[in-house]
Structures are given as C-alpha cells and as structure tokens.
Amino acid sequence: MLIPHPLLGPRDAQEFTYLGDARLLDRPDGLAEDAEASFFDHVYLRDNPAGLHRELWFHEQGDRSWLVVTRDTVTHEILGAELARDLVLRNRGAA
Amino acid sequence: MRFSVFRVLREAATGHRGWRPxxxxxxxxxxxxxxxxxxxxxxxxxxxxxxxxxxxxxxxxxxxxxxxxxxxxxxxxIIRSNYLLPGNEPFYEFSMKLWEGLEQEFNFNAMVSQRGILNLIHSDGQRDAYRRRGNAMRLAGADAELLDRDGVRAMYPWLNFDHARFPIKGGLLQRRAGTARxxxxxxxxxxxxxxxxxxxxxxxxxxxxxxxxxxxxxxxxxxxxxxxxxxxxxxxxxxxxxxxxxxxxxxPIESHALQAFVSEGLKPVIDGVITFGAGHFYVSQSDKGGLVFGGDIDGYNSYAQRGNLPVIEDVAEGGMALMPMIGRARLLRIWGGIMDMSMxxxxxxxxxxxxxxxxxxxxxxxxxxxxxxxxxxxxxxxxxxxxxxxxxxxxxxxxxxxxxxxxxxxxxxxxxx
CATH class of the missing domain: 3.50.50.60 (FAD/NAD(P)-binding domain)
Incomplete structure (x- = not known):
C-alpha cells in the first residue's frame, strides 16, 4: 500500500506503524464526572467498520509525523491522508 | 450412516454407490x-x-x-494448549482433551494427529519464560517438557542452531499438541x-x-x-x-487479516509443529507434503480476506532464519482470513x-x-x-x-x- 503523505508524496506503508481508529485523537477529559466510562470507551471499544475507516499511521521510518489516513478496509484502497496535527488544530479552531 | 472400516470395505466392493450426503x-x-x-x-x-x-x-x-x-x-x-494465564490455560486444556476423543465421539475422521509442538528458545530470558509457562501448563493438567539444545537437535538436526543473532538454546515441547484436518x-x-x-x-x-x-x-x-x-x-x-x-x-474488537502459506509437496521432513521464538513463524507439514506456515497479522484493520506483500516477506524471512533450506521450496498458495482481534x-x-x-x-x-x-x-x-x-x-x-x-x-x- 502507498500512503499519500501530504508533505513527502507517496510513501510505502512499510515506513509507517499503525495505531488504529482516528477517534483516538479525541482523548477524554480525565477530570470530568464520567471520566471512567469515557476512558473505558476510548481505550477498549472500537467501531471496526467494514468500508471507509479513518485511522492513525505514524511515519516512524520517515519524518515521524502522525497521519490520519482514510482507507477502505474491504479493498485496502487508500483515499487520502492528512497530517493529524492539521486536523486537530482545525477541530480546535472550530470548537 | 456410521463410518467404519467395514463400511468402507463394503462400499469398495459395491462400487461406492451407498454413500449419501x-x-x-x-x-x-x-x-x-x-x-x-x-x-x-x-x-x-x-x-x-x-x-x-x-x-x-x-x-x-x-x-x-x-x-x-x-x-x-x-x-x-494447529491444536495445542500451551498457554500461561489461569483464565486461559484450563480452557485450552479442556479443548485439547475434547480433541483427543473427538473423532470417536462424532464418528468422523478429522485427522487429529498429536505430533507435538515445539516452541524454540533463543535466549536465557526466554528459557525462564518458557519454564514458567511449562509449569503453568502442568498445573492445569497439560503436558510440557523443557528441552535443552541437544534435545532439540535430536528432533530436528537441520534447524539453524548457530544463527548469529538468534541461536537455538532449547525448546518447550508439548507432545499432546499437533494438527487436525x-x-x-x-x-x-x-x-x-x-x-x-x-x-x-x-x-x-x-x-x-x-x-x-x-x-x-x-x-x-x-x-x-x-x-x-x-x-x-x-x-x-x-x-x-x-x-x-x-x-x-x-x-472491544478489531478485524485484521492473517495470512497463511503452503509450499509445494515435499518429502517428509517435519513430523511435528515448530515455532520460531525470535520472530513470528510457525510451520508444520501436511500429510500431502506441503509445508504449512504462517506469521503475524498484517497489522491494520481489514475485512479483505487477503493480505499484502510486506507480511509475506516478513514470514519468509522468519522461515529463512529458522530453517534456511526452506529457501529451496516454492510457495504453492497464499490466502488470508479475517481475525476478530480482541483488546x-x-x-x-x-x-x-x-x-x-x-x-x-x-x-x-x-x-x-x-x-x-x-x-x-x-x-x-x-x-x-x-x-x-x-x-x-x-x-x-x-x-x-x-x-x-x-x-x-x-x-x-x-x-x-
């Protein structure tokens, strides 16, 4: 699989390590009332969709950036990738 | 319709016209x-x-x-009950005991073959870990034997004992483990x-x-x-x-693809199951002669029932490190299945x-x-x-x-x- 790195162009997926669902970026508030329940959900539960999946890949053998890759889990087709940092900053700006 | 030797002989004598779905x-x-x-x-x-x-x-x-x-x-x-933890080992040993009586119970040839599984040891720390695992297995009623280097050499003299990075120092053997069809x-x-x-x-x-x-x-x-x-x-x-x-x-589940491999048919060389302790590679030989082996999952969520080339390379490297002669065998088939990986x-x-x-x-x-x-x-x-x-x-x-x-x-x- 080739991952279209937004800065470096297409890179072999072998240069990356895989973490999982991009929802892991939304770390719950540890001081909230329901912190125990929301951390259980965050750490252990996954949507595990068949089809489009937004997921975190770490460019360990490259520029060591975290990417959010959109990939089809049924065909392994990769539809796009962006820097996780850009996504988080954009979401923070929106909120 | 019960299967028995007499039934097979009778069908052989009457042109196999009596078999039913x-x-x-x-x-x-x-x-x-x-x-x-x-x-x-x-x-x-x-x-x-x-x-x-x-x-x-x-x-x-x-x-x-x-x-x-x-x-x-x-x-x-592969069938085996060589687990460590108290939540797992009694369950897998119960499974092993059911395997042992399975064919007689359901009157069908599942080709259960207790040919033994050998987990190889490549370091002193790993020997300690496997000794502990073997003791845990025996506490749960399973069988386990710790072999030294000579014990492994007597079973499989052709393994790569003097690998520069991962020399073989022994193995944990479960004789009752094996394979089934x-x-x-x-x-x-x-x-x-x-x-x-x-x-x-x-x-x-x-x-x-x-x-x-x-x-x-x-x-x-x-x-x-x-x-x-x-x-x-x-x-x-x-x-x-x-x-x-x-x-x-x-x-608490992700679906991942795991690949498996079969080589062309070869003369008998591996009579049990061997696992490489330094990488992830396990191999046995089918009754038709093909080497049946596998390694890691591909590592990213997948529902594709097929894997990709990097894991094939990784598994082949594991095989070459363990038994260099595997490099002469040609792959016949590669396939994948979807594992329900839990957390x-x-x-x-x-x-x-x-x-x-x-x-x-x-x-x-x-x-x-x-x-x-x-x-x-x-x-x-x-x-x-x-x-x-x-x-x-x-x-x-x-x-x-x-x-x-x-x-x-x-x-x-x-x-x-």
Missing amino acids: LWRNPDPQPGYDYVIVGGGGHGLATAYYLATTFRQARIAVLEKSWLGSGNIGRNTT HDGVAWGYARGADLAGVDLIQNCEVTGFRIEGGRVRGVETSRGFIGAGKVGVAVAGSTSRVMALAGLGRL DGSPIIDRTPVEGLYLNAGWCYGGFKATPASGHAFAHLLATDTPHPTAAAYRLDRFRRGWLIDEKGVGAQPNLH
Whole structure:
C-alpha cells in the first residue's frame, strides 16, 4: 500500500506503524464526572467498520509525523491522508 | 450412516454407490429455541454440543455462505494448549482433551494427529519464560517438557542452531499438541449436529435482529424472519458487523487479516509443529507434503480476506532464519482470513446487554484449536445461562472491570496480540 503523505508524496506503508481508529485523537477529559466510562470507551471499544475507516499511521521510518489516513478496509484502497496535527488544530479552531 | 472400516470395505466392493450426503439441506422453520448465527467451526460445534451433550432441541445454524467457508476452512490447523494465564490455560486444556476423543465421539475422521509442538528458545530470558509457562501448563493438567539444545537437535538436526543473532538454546515441547484436518472438523461437527436434529441452513444471511423490550425475538434473514428463543452469534471476523445489527457494534474488537502459506509437496521432513521464538513463524507439514506456515497479522484493520506483500516477506524471512533450506521450496498458495482481534488477545463467551442474545468472539489467531471447547462452553452458556467453569473469565465486561487476560502483556493494542 502507498500512503499519500501530504508533505513527502507517496510513501510505502512499510515506513509507517499503525495505531488504529482516528477517534483516538479525541482523548477524554480525565477530570470530568464520567471520566471512567469515557476512558473505558476510548481505550477498549472500537467501531471496526467494514468500508471507509479513518485511522492513525505514524511515519516512524520517515519524518515521524502522525497521519490520519482514510482507507477502505474491504479493498485496502487508500483515499487520502492528512497530517493529524492539521486536523486537530482545525477541530480546535472550530470548537 | 456410521463410518467404519467395514463400511468402507463394503462400499469398495459395491462400487461406492451407498454413500449419501453428510447432512440435509432443510428450509428454515418459522421458529427455533436456539438460533446460532455462523456456520463455521465454532457455530457448528456449539450446535453439536447443544443437541448432544446438553440434549436441547429445535436448533438451527444460519450460514451466509456454505458451511465452513470462513476461518475454519483457511487456518494452519494447529491444536495445542500451551498457554500461561489461569483464565486461559484450563480452557485450552479442556479443548485439547475434547480433541483427543473427538473423532470417536462424532464418528468422523478429522485427522487429529498429536505430533507435538515445539516452541524454540533463543535466549536465557526466554528459557525462564518458557519454564514458567511449562509449569503453568502442568498445573492445569497439560503436558510440557523443557528441552535443552541437544534435545532439540535430536528432533530436528537441520534447524539453524548457530544463527548469529538468534541461536537455538532449547525448546518447550508439548507432545499432546499437533494438527487436525480443519475442513474435516467442520464437516464432522456439521454431520453430528444434523444427525442430532439440528437444521443447518446455508445461504441464509442474517440482516437484522428483532428485539422487543430488550429481549431478542428472532432474526431477520435473507430467507425471511426466523423466530428464536435464544440467539448465539459466532461469526469471528464479522462480529462487529453482525452485532451492529443489534445495536452492539462498538465492541472491544478489531478485524485484521492473517495470512497463511503452503509450499509445494515435499518429502517428509517435519513430523511435528515448530515455532520460531525470535520472530513470528510457525510451520508444520501436511500429510500431502506441503509445508504449512504462517506469521503475524498484517497489522491494520481489514475485512479483505487477503493480505499484502510486506507480511509475506516478513514470514519468509522468519522461515529463512529458522530453517534456511526452506529457501529451496516454492510457495504453492497464499490466502488470508479475517481475525476478530480482541483488546487483550483473549476471547469472549458471554451474554450481551440484549436478553437472549449471546456472543462468542475475539478469538484472535487462536480460534481453530479452541473449536471444541468454544462450542462446548458456548452451548453450556446457551443451555444453562451459566458460564462453563473453564470459560468463566471470558466475560464481555472484563475490559470495563479491568480483569484483562493479556497473554502477551502488550495492552489494548489488537495488532500486537
């Protein structure tokens, strides 16, 4: 699989390590009332969709950036990738 | 129709005209007491033990495709009970004991062959870890022997003992482990269940659950509604998809692709199962002569039933490090299956928040060896509403309560289990 790195162009997926669902970026508030329940959900539960999946890949053998890759889990087709940092900053700006 | 030597001889003498299909192909009834979703190894074994050991009636198995078309038909056929943790080892040893009497019990040749499994040791620390594992196995009633370097050399003199980075220093041997014919296991359970009155309904996809007042009433299928008192789901890699139909799609499970490999047929060279302790590579030789081997999962969520080339390279490297002569063998086939990787690497056999709906999932790489005990324990749960004593730790809520069964100790990262 080739991952279209937004800065470096297409890179072999072998240069990356895989973490999982991009929802892991939304770390719950540890001081909230329901912190125990929301951390259980965050750490252990996954949507595990068949089809489009937004997921975190770490460019360990490259520029060591975290990417959010959109990939089809049924065909392994990769539809796009962006820097996780850009996504988080954009979401923070929106909120 | 019972199988026996006399039956084979009689059929041979009469032109093999007396053989009949192994099971019926019934249309679904309007309702059953028990509906098992998934006609793979675990689903068929569940139906078999429900109908025989637990003497229940009105049971159906619903299979989207043909029986045994999933992971039971595409694994590397290893059976063993060499686990460490108290939540796991008694269960897998129970499974091993069921394997030992399986063929006589269901009167079908599953080619169970107790040819032994050898886990190789490459460092002093690993020897300590395997000694501890062997002791844990023996405490649970299993067999384990710690071999030194000469003991391993006597079994497999051609292994790469003097590898510069990973020299072989010994091994942990379980002699009662071995292999079984994976399709034969599915067919044996299917035939046994059919003879006990279970309806095996193929090409019948579950498209929804009918849930009223928090209780399951039946399943919607591609062949119409089928009522059910209790529904057991045993669908391996499709667990999240099927459970999502009941509103329970968010589970401690990720689906990953695991590849397996077979070489061309070779003369007999490996009479047992060998695992490489420094990488992830396991190999045995089939009765047809092909080397059957595998390694890691591909490592990212997948429903594709096929893997990609980097893992093939990684597995080949493991094989070359362990037994350089494998480099002369040509690969005949490569295939993939979808594993239901759980968050701690151990399975789930439990009730769900929906009354009457039960889940059997999270088998990771280890589903095949567990087939008999999984079926027995799931049938126990379905029939009695209490967990089988050896499967009592496989609760769905153990992740929330912190009672994980993490053999490898890698945490909630499914692609590392």
